[in-house]
Amino acid sequence: MTAMLTLTVNGRDMSAAAPANMHLGDFLRHVLGLTGTHMGCEHGVCGSCTVIVDGQPVRACLMLARQAQGARIETVEGLAQDGRLSPLQAAFRDHHALQCGFCTPGMLMTLTALLRDVPNPGESEIRAAISGNICRCTGYQGIVEAALAVATRNEASTS
Amino acid sequence: MKAAPFHFHQPATLAELAGLLTSLSNARILAGGQSLVAMLNLRLVTPDHLVDINKIADLATLRQTGGTIEIGAMVRQHTLLHAPLIAQHLPVLVEALGHVGHMQTRSRGTIGGSCCHLDPSAELPAMCALLDAAFTVNGARGRRIVPASDWFAGLMQAALAEDEFLESISITPWSGKHGYGFAEYARRHGDYAIVGAGALLEADGEGTIKRAALVLFGCDTAPQRLPQAEAALVGTRAANIDFAGLAAAARAQEMMSDAQVTAAYRARLAGIMMHRAVKAAQGRLNKERP
Structure with a gap:
């Protein structure tokens, strides 16, 4: 019931074996060693395992690893380039958008996907996007402010 | 928790899918997986065989034929939410889709999965009931059409036999000024x-x-x-x-x-x-x- 998978993770081609009943989140963490993706509830409620699959944000606990055959996956490890935080990551730091950091990878991947589709989202769009991501310590205010800061900068750079 | 072991099948055609459903026992169809994979992880369901229909292109078509909108069972909620065809003809469906889960679940979740899972408080089956949708069911014994009034067979139970699958949902739009x-x-x-x-x-x-x-x-x-x-x-x-x-x-x-x-x-x-x-x-x- 184990099969070899080939897929692209953060731009790198990878190949590894996955049992049929393993979800994508466990595959990323335990097989590929990419522990930046956090597993919280493992039944699709908390959003902490959000990764981007073929351009779309998805819950890694609700997709089987075998379904990712040939897919292009982006995880939190792929956001920083050459040791430099992505603009959203930097804004999270500047706006105190994390404390314990457990929800942070899911928040970052959800908002990264949103900001690609909608470079200049308003507060309501940002709150709707992260309505599927639960934070239990920081509170959402700093997270929303960080995303708004990136949105405002995107608007300034396009106008 | 983790899913119990199962055999994984990934048919590429409707005929392969029909064949698998006829030959396998204790099999479940995996569409978008936004309810089923959670249930697998919680071991609320323990199928021997999981039949993933995500590779069947014929199930993912969205088209207008005559006066009817035909939505393949595997059309994703995200796709429907952003499809001009749906916005123009079935605006109530777009409004309902905004309430279906979250951005990350709509990426994978499908209309067919929702209409076969049949959570009593799910929005999409209710909109199908409102719009008098027709459910096209297929399988080794052939195709049949089930009207929405007969689709809801019981609590979380669609009018599907074990060897059948939902192929598409057809909806005739109301007039442009409804x-x-x-x-x-x-x-x-x-x-x-x-x-x-x-x-x-x-x-x-x-x-x-x-x-x-x-x-x-x-x-x-x-x-x-x-x-x-x-x-x-x-x-x-x-x-x-x-x-x-x-x-x-x-x-x-x-x-x-x-x-x-x-x-x-x-x-x-x-x-x-x-x-x-x-x-x-x-x-x-x-x-x-x-």
Whole structure:
């Protein structure tokens, strides 16, 4: 019931074996060693395992690893380039958008996907996007402010 | 928790899928997986075989044929939410889709999965009931069409045999100037609704209602149409809708009770949601849409 998978993770081609009943989140963490993706509830409620699959944000606990055959996956490890935080990551730091950091990878991947589709989202769009991501310590205010800061900068750079 | 072991199948064609469903026992079809994979992880379901239909391109088509919109079972909620064809012809579906889960679950979740899983408080099956959708079922024994009125066989039970699968859902749009309304109450945005309602109205140039459809969901084991209240609307002036009467009709429907929500509370919500849905439909009647 184990099969070899080939897929692209953060731009790198990878190949590894996955049992049929393993979800994508466990595959990323335990097989590929990419522990930046956090597993919280493992039944699709908390959003902490959000990764981007073929351009779309998805819950890694609700997709089987075998379904990712040939897919292009982006995880939190792929956001920083050459040791430099992505603009959203930097804004999270500047706006105190994390404390314990457990929800942070899911928040970052959800908002990264949103900001690609909608470079200049308003507060309501940002709150709707992260309505599927639960934070239990920081509170959402700093997270929303960080995303708004990136949105405002995107608007300034396009106008 | 982790899913129990199962055999994984990934058919590429409808014929392969039909063959697998005939030959395998204790098999489950995996569509978007936004309910099923959670249930697998929690070991609420332990199939011996999982048949993943994500690779079957024939199930993922969205098209207009004649006057009908045909939505393949594997069309994703995200796709429907952003499809101009749906926005133009089935605006009530777009409004409902905004309440279906979250951005990350709509990326994978499908209309067919939702309509086969049949959570009583799911929005999409309720909209199919409201729009009198026709469900095309296929399998080794051939194709058949199931009208929405026969689709809901019981609590979380669609009118599908073990060797059959849902192929597509066909919906005939209402006239271009129909009014539509949707309302639901949930503890948090994106949660399954406790109670929701949908309404469609069509009127002539003088504002007399010619056609009406009303649905409640989350109240009982399946979505409930309100045929008597619909019939009472036909022939009345849209400006003089008896909202109190409609709310009373909604409250009088069968209501379930569970650990969190009593039947009395559901009934109270049903009246309010029906009022809001019909009010929205009334406001949009005979208006040009952007």
